[in-house]
Amino acid sequence: MDGILALAAANLVSPIILSFVLGLAAALARSDLSFPEAIAKGLSLYLLFAIGFKGGAGVAAHGVDARLVAALLAGVVLSLLLPFIAFVLLRSLSKVSAIDAAAVAGHYGSISIVTFVAASSLLTGLGIAAESYMVAVAAAMEAPAILSALWLATKRGGKAEQVGGELWREILLNGSIVLLLGAFAIGWVTGEKGLAEIGSFIVEPFKGVLCLFLLDMGLVAGRGLRGSRGVLSPGAVAFGLLMPLVGAVLGLAGGLALGLSLGGVVLLMVLAASASYIAVPAAMRVALPEANPALSLTLALGVTFPFNLTFGIPLYMMLAAAVTGS
Amino acid sequence: MDGILALAAANLVSPIILSFVLGLAAALARSDLSFPEAIAKGLSLYLLFAIGFKGGAGVAAHGVDARLVAALLAGVVLSLLLPFIAFVLLRSLSKVSAIDAAAVAGHYGSISIVTFVAASSLLTGLGIAAESYMVAVAAAMEAPAILSALWLATKRGGKAEQVGGELWREILLNGSIVLLLGAFAIGWVTGEKGLAEIGSFIVEPFKGVLCLFLLDMGLVAGRGLRGSRGVLSPGAVAFGLLMPLVGAVLGLAGGLALGLSLGGVVLLMVLAASASYIAVPAAMRVALPEANPALSLTLALGVTFPFNLTFGIPLYMMLAAAVTGS
Amino acid sequence: MDGILALAAANLVSPIILSFVLGLAAALARSDLSFPEAIAKGLSLYLLFAIGFKGGAGVAAHGVDARLVAALLAGVVLSLLLPFIAFVLLRSLSKVSAIDAAAVAGHYGSISIVTFVAASSLLTGLGIAAESYMVAVAAAMEAPAILSALWLATKRGGKAEQVGGELWREILLNGSIVLLLGAFAIGWVTGEKGLAEIGSFIVEPFKGVLCLFLLDMGLVAGRGLRGSRGVLSPGAVAFGLLMPLVGAVLGLAGGLALGLSLGGVVLLMVLAASASYIAVPAAMRVALPEANPALSLTLALGVTFPFNLTFGIPLYMMLAAAVTGS
Amino acid sequence: MKMHNAKRVEIIIEAVMERQLTNALNGAGVTGYTVLPVSGGSGRSGQWSREGQVGRAGGMVAVICLIRPERLDDLLEAAFAVVERHIGVVSVSDTQVLRAERF
Amino acid sequence: MKMHNAKRVEIIIEAVMERQLTNALNGAGVTGYTVLPVSGGSGRSGQWSREGQVGRAGGMVAVICLIRPERLDDLLEAAFAVVERHIGVVSVSDTQVLRAERF
Amino acid sequence: MKMHNAKRVEIIIEAVMERQLTNALNGAGVTGYTVLPVSGGSGRSGQWSREGQVGRAGGMVAVICLIRPERLDDLLEAAFAVVERHIGVVSVSDTQVLRAERF
Ligand SMILES: Nc1ncnc2c1ncn2[C@@H]1O[C@H](COP(=O)(O)O)[C@@H](O)[C@H]1O
Ligand SMILES: Nc1ncnc2c1ncn2[C@@H]1O[C@H](COP(=O)(O)O)[C@@H](O)[C@H]1O
Ligand SMILES: Nc1ncnc2c1ncn2[C@@H]1O[C@H](COP(=O)(O)O)[C@@H](O)[C@H]1O
Ligand code: NA
Ligand code: NA
Ligand code: NA
Numbered sequence A, B, C: 001m002d003g004i005l006a007l008a009a010a011n012l013v014s015p016i017i018l019s020f021v022l023g024l025a026a027a028l029a030r031s032d033l034s035f036p037e038a039i040a041k042g043l044s045l046y047l048l049f050a051i052g053f054k055g056g057a058g059v060a061a062h063g064v065d066a067r068l069v070a071a072l073l074a075g076v077v078l079s080l081l082l083p084f085i086a087f088v089l090l091r092s093l094s095k096v097s098a099i100d101a102a103a104v105a106g107h108y109g110s111i112s113i114v115t116f117v118a119a120s121s122l123l124t125g126l127g128i129a130a131e132s133y134m135v136a137v138a139a140a141m142e143a144p145a146i147l148s149a150l151w152l153a154t155k156r157g158g159k160a161e162q163v164g165g166e167l168w169r170e171i172l173l174n175g176s177i178v179l180l181l182g183a184f185a186i187g188w189v190t191g192e193k194g195l196a197e198i199g200s201f202i203v204e205p206f207k208g209v210l211c212l213f214l215l216d217m218g219l220v221a222g223r224g225l226r227g228s229r230g231v232l233s234p235g236a237v238a239f240g241l242l243m244p245l246v247g248a249v250l251g252l253a254g255g256l257a258l259g260l261s262l263g264g265v266v267l268l269m270v271l272a273a274s275a276s277y278i279a280v281p282a283a284m285r286v287a288l289p290e291a292n293p294a295l296s297l298t299l300a301l302g303v304t305f306p307f308n309l310t311f312g313i314p315l316y317m318m319l320a321a322a323v324t325g326s
Numbered sequence D, E, F: 001m002k003m004h005n006a007k008r009v010e011i012i013i014e015a016v017m018e019r020q021l022t023n024a025l026n027g028a029g030v031t032g033y034t035v036l037p038v039s040g041g042s043g044r045s046g047q048w049s050r051e052g053q054v055g056r057a058g059g060m061v062a063v064i065c066l067i068r069p070e071r072l073d074d075l076l077e078a079a080f081a082v083v084e085r086h087i088g089v090v091s092v093s094d095t096q097v098l099r100a101e102r103f
Helices: A002-012 A015-028 A037-062 A067-093 A098-109 A113-126 A134-142 A144-157 A165-172 A175-202 A206-227 A234-258 A262-273 A279-287 A293-324 B002-012 B015-028 B037-062 B067-093 B098-109 B113-126 B134-142 B144-157 B165-172 B175-202 B206-227 B234-258 B262-273 B279-287 B293-324 C002-012 C015-028 C037-062 C067-093 C098-109 C113-126 C134-142 C144-157 C165-172 C175-202 C206-227 C234-258 C262-273 C279-287 C293-324 D015-027 D069-083 E015-027 E069-083 F015-027 F069-083
Strands: D004-014 D033-037 D040-043 D046-049 D060-067 D088-097 E004-014 E033-037 E040-043 E046-049 E060-067 E088-097 F004-014 F033-037 F040-043 F046-049 F060-067 F088-097
Touching: A002 A293, A015 A206, A015 A293, A015 C175, A037 A113, A037 A134, A037 A175, A037 A206, A037 B037, A037 B206, A037 C037, A067 A098, A067 A134, A067 A144, A067 A234, A067 A262, A098 A144, A098 A234, A098 A279, A098 A293, A113 A134, A113 A206, A113 A262, A113 A293, A134 A144, A134 A175, A134 A262, A144 A279, A165 A279, A175 B015, A175 B206, A206 A293, A206 C037, A206 C175, A206 D046, A234 A262, A234 A293, A262 A293, A279 A293, A279 D015, B002 B293, B015 B206, B015 B293, B037 B113, B037 B134, B037 B175, B037 B206, B037 C037, B037 C206, B067 B098, B067 B134, B067 B144, B067 B234, B067 B262, B098 B144, B098 B234, B098 B279, B098 B293, B113 B134, B113 B206, B113 B262, B113 B293, B134 B144, B134 B175, B134 B262, B144 B279, B165 B279, B175 C015, B175 C206, B206 B293, B206 F046, B234 B262, B234 B293, B262 B293, B279 B293, B279 F015, C002 C293, C015 C113, C015 C206, C015 C293, C037 C113, C037 C134, C037 C175, C037 C206, C067 C098, C067 C134, C067 C144, C067 C234, C067 C262, C098 C144, C098 C234, C098 C279, C098 C293, C113 C134, C113 C206, C113 C262, C113 C293, C134 C144, C134 C175, C134 C262, C144 C279, C165 C279, C206 C293, C206 E046, C234 C262, C234 C293, C262 C293, C279 C293, C279 E015, D004 D015, D004 D069, D004 F088, D015 D033, D015 D060, D015 D069, D015 F040, D033 E033, D033 F033, D033 F060, D040 E015, D060 D069, D060 D088, D060 E033, D069 D088, D088 E004, E004 E015, E004 E069, E015 E033, E015 E060, E015 E069, E033 F033, E040 F015, E060 E069, E060 E088, E060 F033, E069 E088, E088 F004, F004 F015, F004 F069, F015 F033, F015 F060, F015 F069, F060 F069, F060 F088, F069 F088
Parallel strands: none
Antiparallel strands: D004 D060, D004 D088, D033 D060, D033 F040, D040 D046, D040 E033, D088 E088, D088 F088, E004 E060, E004 E088, E033 E060, E040 E046, E040 F033, E088 F088, F004 F060, F004 F088, F033 F060, F040 F046
16 A cells, blocks of 8 residues: 555656656646657557557466456446546536536546556556456447447437448447557467567567657647637536546446456556547537537546646546555 | 478568568458558668678678679569569469559569578578678669569550650669668678677667568558459469569579589579568669559569568578578 | 776667768668658657657656756756857868858757767667756757857857847747656656556657658668868868867866766767757848858768767767876 | 649548548549648648647548539539538639540 | 639748638638648649648648638738738639638 | 739649740749649549659649730740640639749
């Protein structure tokens, strides 16, 4: 417990967090430091491939736990459920339109894979094991929230693009989901042997690449915050800080119900607490064009992501540790 | 022999192959997963530099075998010769125009460096040594086939851009040839010491980078196949599966005549069996604009490349092993 | 001493130098080998982050030397002073306009981080230690020279953009300065522990990445030389070879005055001797648009950079070794 | 040189809508167009840049379409159906093309 | 479809001047523009390409601005103040736009 | 602002032909042009995209050329000689430029 506290504090001065802070500061100071779009995409392709593959290899190593299916279902349910809570919470805290609230809700039902990765590597640092298949749960949680968001938009906010097969394909075959699950499958099939073959590419340099990616995310988040002054009401900011806690608590409940390990519970909390800023924004632009994209993105990337990265993750750890009594 | 068979089967479930399959499946399912052009180019620059350098360092280590020059010549001859066979074979199997047949023939006389790399790493996995200078042979085989293709186009298909000095420069100083040979030279000059300096960049992560590159190639191949429905007649597909075998047999003959090691023979077979999808397509667009680029590319990338990667390479190995009685 | 001589010769056949030579030769031969802009930028982001972080981690390890502040000041003074010498020297050697001379002078007062990196890794290869904070000195030397150049342009060459706050921000918050200092700070804060976490990304592969970057620089330099025939008078070329020596001597004096270690003295010489081709050219285009960019860039990248890389650095080492009697 | 009158339609639209737009164009029998990348811009919904962006949201593309004057209306109707509810701009200029047989 | 007359201004300017230009445009009340990347070109100051370049110097961008005819002069004055001492070209063409309310 | 009549020539051509085209333009005394990257498109030879492509084949570039009206024919002849046997499109629009001395 104290150990966790200490190491959680240490987390704040890890290269990963500080890289994000550097990017954020540089952007807010209007430095011209920037990553080419292609490099940012390349880094995220690497991260998705590596995290997926390692998860699959882990499953191959430790055998597939009966809970895998249950965990996947729980993830889907959480992703479907959270938007409704987010919608109500946001509407009660600020007076954004129903359409905007629905779009934001979709982001918070889905997940942020980088937050997940940061939490995983912190757990590894603490020597806390977690179910390897949690990465599959992460993939499973990306899309369902979009459904709920569109349902909310139609019921509460008037018309939204009705979800045709084309849109469905786009949502379910979203690049990050496909890569994450595909790499997971490859890792599972090739197992330890496969990991041995490409480990020096996807394991050793991983944290360093993550630093560069977070530096870029800091730059993008900072630019977003600068560009969207006035977009965020105090109520909206409050939502961006409260909603992750709500999600974390539900994730905790789910994790305990599933009987996941301490690490697994933490990761499910982190997934529930995090908000999407890649897959969902694109889907919302297609299906909910009337929603203001700046609002969702600034909340997810400028408020909730930094909060989770710095204080959220350690907090969720302590909560989980306290509850599970480990 | 059995060992090879077993490991050849294993090859099918290697991360490298599966990454290609993942990309292919994602593209055929119309997922929006994609690599930025700059990243794809960056990956190929890395692969060319690494494979060239390691080949040169290998030559520096094992000393230059008297057969080097002979092997280079054999490669050039194969590259010049194969297009004529390809031309006749394709024309007999399908009724494509002479111009199109000539263009396709050029692709099959030249080589696919990624197929070469995949074969090399499989050999390494099997502990089968090969002459390091085979990478120089690969470079030597890239361009000559273009000559034959243009000759065929002029003689049999009416006018083709007559090959001016400018075009020659473009063909011979093609980026991939220059990088491959340049890195080969650097590796040769700096030898073991050079390899020690940059080995942790060009050796350890190599296979992992290759996985990402093959994932991208799968995406491109899949998109090509989807886009070119109807372009490929059954006869053309048959050509795409038969021609590599013809090439492999000629490569086998050449390798035996040269007295190469088992590994060297296999690599020469692979080079002869593979078809270019980078250097030659560009040259053909310049010199043979009337030819339909979709036909050549779909055959080389969508049919022959996957065939070699999955079944071809192991098959050539067994053939070579059987013949050399090892 | 002889050891240094020998190893200096060895330097000429290091993969790093040969990669640059390969790029230079390919471009001069008009090969189409080229790096995408995004990849070139990605490589430089990696190098800046890695070199900055390692410098900071080094300071954390060896404790911060009282000379740090003095060295920073010395760097700023050198950067402010060198342009005046460069201006006079260039004007006396060739008859370029005062505006052009001022612009060139700004480049030579500032620094080339890649030259610095090449020198550092050569020192490491020779087992010669240097003050880790020299990377911070490098950052400190990037911008001041711009001030002197603009002062020269205004006083001697008529009007130049008066330096408004906006321009100042752009100069001081230039991406490379921010990344270098930011990574330095992160390395300092996270220290050995941080280095252990991401060392396999920023340490092991470093030299290999540097090779690819120098290959690209060779390509760009070669293209520049080809494109700017006639831009360089013999006098200008002479300047491009003399000025680094002048800078090196001043760097030597400064280093000795500061009482830096042999390695530190060499690095200060290299910084003073090198010319900027990234930060300053951009600033000059904004503030001194009348100056001919081809002249500065061809001198810095096509003449001085190759000179320093091949002969300069070893020369400065021997000089420093001779003077410090080590 | 023999030139033929044509229209140059320039559609600047959200990157996420590119496929929908090209599908609509194909549907309207408009099979010739070129897509240019866009690195940034500004409009009523504020300023944006692609730098460092990973997601496809928050980016635009420029679709250029050279077309015979008589086919313009079909194109505009198809394009409008897509851009209608989305951010983006459509402009049409008179131009002349070589090799009209290609259009 | 209902189209409205407008001007299409195309400003090809040094990449380093992009921010100055957009600031000037915003200053002149021109808040709608799109920036296209440029990969190379040639002019009186010679030929250039972005390939392998790291620095922002030595590159151009193309800024496209659709604007109501009556606002053209403000835009040109603002733009000219920036390009005046810099390399680059400014061209203006007649065009027509859908959804004039957006301009 | 003082504007001068000019022609805006837009040549969309295969990337592999870029050098041949610019050489031809230089040969015809046309030394001012800008090259824009193209990310995808569609035409009689089907749909294509640059995504994930390594080879230079199967990509296009857009070359924009602002020129004095009287020099147009030289330009078109030079350009046509290159595009003639290749895929690609050439369009010419009327435009006006600032700083005619640059053209
Ligand atoms: N007047 C204009 N001229 C050129 N591009 C524009 C104009 N207005 C909007 N755009 C582009 O369309 C995007 C969305 O515009 P808006 O819907 O007004 O925010 C902007 O970011 C620009 O890229
Ligand atoms: N006539 C032109 N047409 C199109 N672009 C041009 C023209 N002249 C110059 N440019 C562009 O502006 C840049 C600088 O032009 P210059 O100042 O003449 O060197 C060139 O590199 C081209 O990208
Ligand atoms: N009508 C058109 N408008 C704009 N671009 C076109 C048009 N037709 C062809 N293109 C471009 O030229 C390329 C080759 O055209 P094609 O030769 O018809 O296949 C296409 O992929 C497009 O990028
Ligand atoms: Na969530
Ligand atoms: Na072959
Ligand atoms: Na200097």
